[in-house]
Amino acid sequence: MGAYLKPLSVVVALLALLTAVWWQSRGPDAALETRLHEALFAFEVSDTALNRDVLLARAGLLRRYDSLAQGRHDLRRALRALRATDAGGAEIVASDGALEHLETALAEKAALVDYFKSDNALLRNSLMYFNTAGQALRGAALAASETGLAAEVGVLSHAMLRYMEAPQAHVGQEIKAILDRLPPAPASFRADLNLLVIHGRLIVDFLPRADGLLRQIVDAPTAAGVRALRDRVNGHFDRAEARAGIFRLLLYGIAVLLLGYLIHLFARLQLNARNLRRANADLQREM
Structure with a gap:
């Protein structure tokens, strides 16, 4: 019995080792990888669309x-989809605070978008009023023989047009100087002139702010954050695949070793069987 116990224990040990290595040689979860990449892609698409809409606005x-x-x-x-993956996926994206950094960047970008919406709405309304009221006021000044006021309003409109094309600081200062030196208007359209001045100053103040917010929104680190997360996901699954490849090689080696040991046992059994037949033949001759 002892003669069979040792080979049996070796075979059982090799089978157990083979099973353990096979378990480790499994590839990474392809479905999880697909879900993570889909969520990251959805975030990138939405982020790009938001930047586009801000530029259009x-x-x-x-x-x-x-x-x-x-x-x-x-x-x-898309962020909720990243967090809603199973424990393995959540661990991948949340490690080293990568997901938290992306969430923080998104919150900051959302706040910037809110500020931009408010400033841009005021800016568009003021521009609309300024263009319409400026033309009407210039016509009214000419009709009232206020040629000096009409000329200044024309200069103001031209300067504002240049400022809209390229909001440079010196052009803004030029507009403020024109607003300061506008001659008094007749009582019939004095209120319109005062409103024109108010909206003109608002445009000079809010246009650089809106453009600054626009740059901050477009340059927000959300794109860099999602790229970092994608690199992290790719790195994790690449390492998992490389590790599985190593265990597959070990699996092949153990399988070859087990096969060789089984062949060795079979050869020993064959040899023992021949020896047994020879011994039986010798006994029969002696009898």
Whole structure:
């Protein structure tokens, strides 16, 4: 019995080792990797769409801000999808605070978008009033023979046009100087002139602010954050695949070793069987 116990224990040990190595040689969870990449891609698409809509709003091509609110909703939904993966996926994206950094960047970007919406709405309204009221006021000044006022309003409109094309500081100072030196208007349209001055100053103040917010929104670290997360996900699954490849090689080696040991046992059994037959033949001859 003892002669069979040792080979049996070796075979059992090799089978147990083979099973353990096979378990470790499994590849990474492809479904989890797909879900993570889909969530990251959805975040990138929504982030790009939000930047596009902000640029359109600044250019006056987006009259309503519904798409901005929808863009933020889509970004938050993509983040929830990242967090909603199973424990393994949550551990991948949350390690080293990568997901928290992305959430912080998104919160800051959302706040900037809110500020931009408010400033841009005031800016668009003031621009609309300034263009309409400026033309009407210049016509009224000419009709009232206020040629000096009409000329200054014309100079102001031209300077404002240059400021809209390139909001440089010296052009803004030039507009403020024109606003300060505007001659008094007749009582019939004095209120319109005062409103024109108010809106002109508001444009000079809010245009650089809106452009600054626009740059901060476009340059927000959300894109860099999602790229860092993607690199982290890719690195994790690449390492997992490399580790599985090593265990597959070990699995192959152990399988070859087990096969060799079984062949060795089979050869020993064959040898023992021949010896047994020879011994039986010798006994029969002696009898």
